Amino acid sequence: MQIRGKVALITGASSGVGAATARQMAMSGARVMINFCHSEAEATKLTRELQADGADVALFRADVADDQQARRLVDATQKQFGALDVLINNAGTTKFIPFSDLEAATDEVWREIMNVNLLGAFHMIRAASDLLAQGESGEIVNVTSVAGVAATGSSIPYACSKAALNTLTVAMARTLAPKVRVNAVAPGFIDGRWLRKGLGDGYDRAKQHHEGQVPLRRVSQPEDIANAIMSIICGSDMVTGQVVVCDGGMLLMDPMGPRA
Numbered sequence: 001m002q003i004r005g006k007v008a009l010i011t012g013a014s015s016g017v018g019a020a021t022a023r024q025m026a027m028s029g030a031r032v033m034i035n036f037c038h039s040e041a042e043a044t045k046l047t048r049e050l051q052a053d054g055a056d057v058a059l060f061r062a063d064v065a066d067d068q069q070a071r072r073l074v075d076a077t078q079k080q081f082g083a084l085d086v087l088i089n090n091a092g093t094t095k096f097i098p099f100s101d102l103e104a105a106t107d108e109v110w111r112e113i114m115n116v117n118l119l120g121a122f123h124m125i126r127a128a129s130d131l132l133a134q135g136e137s138g139e140i141v142n143v144t145s146v147a148g149v150a151a152t153g154s155s156i157p158y159a160c161s162k163a164a165l166n167t168l169t170v171a172m173a174r175t176l177a178p179k180v181r182v183n184a185v186a187p188g189f190i191d192g193r194w195l196r197k198g199l200g201d202g203y204d205r206a207k208q209h210h211e212g213q214v215p216l217r218r219v220s221q222p223e224d225i226a227n228a229i230m231s232i233i234c235g236s237d238m239v240t241g242q243v244v245v246c247d248g249g250m251l252l253m254d255p256m257g258p259r260a
Contacts, residue, residue: 188247
């Protein structure tokens with residue numbers, strides 16, 4: 001897809017991967033709807049910065065876990081820009097719970113994580129599917145995680161939600177073809193607020209350990225994941241139903257550790 005002039009909707013775009021993707025999309029000439037749920041100040045700052053740079057962007061608050069709010073978000077995008085070509089499901093949440101602490105993974109935790117990470121993405125796809133199919137070609141990219149591939153990450157509910165999102169990606173690729181392509185990007189360790197907040201004082205130690213273990217010897221920046229998302233959108237139109245891992249080689253890590 002040639003991105004210039006296209007309309008993109010990015011959920012959870014106030015910071016991190018969502019914000020980095022919004023910047024790249026906008027600077028590539030796309031018209032962008034920036035969605036946020038909680039971080040209004042950050043989302044507003046990003047929107048104003050992009051507008052100051054001449055980008056055609058707008059801002060809309062919605063909790064994608066709520067079906068009606070998801071539908072209003074899609075409607076607002078159509079009213080603002082008149083179309084929708086790209087949907088990036090980046091909104092997500094988690095709780096940092098050791099896998100061994102089964103009692104801490106309460107039903108409430110499960111519902112909160114699954115409602116945002118899985119059901120929220122489904123809400124957005126369902127609400128946007130007809131609009132995406134009206135153009136020459138529609139694109140959906142779900143931001144999942146290597147946690148959904150290797151059953152790792154911040155908690156068991158989080159890993160399961162991302163594994164389910166991987167499955168949803170494949171199911172929707174079959175369902176929405178041939179008018180809409182559906183793919184996913186699965187990041188590993190990303191340097192940013194999400195892990196800094198979740199790991200607290202242990203963040204620097206975890207980051208250094210990770211950098212010493214992964215084959216590429218560094219962790220991802222949000223821009224690295226945005227690059228992967230852009231490569232799917234702007235690359236071959238023959239790719240659909242794929243989960244593209246972007247983790248610096250995390251899934252290739254030698255269980256015996258580096259020997260060089």
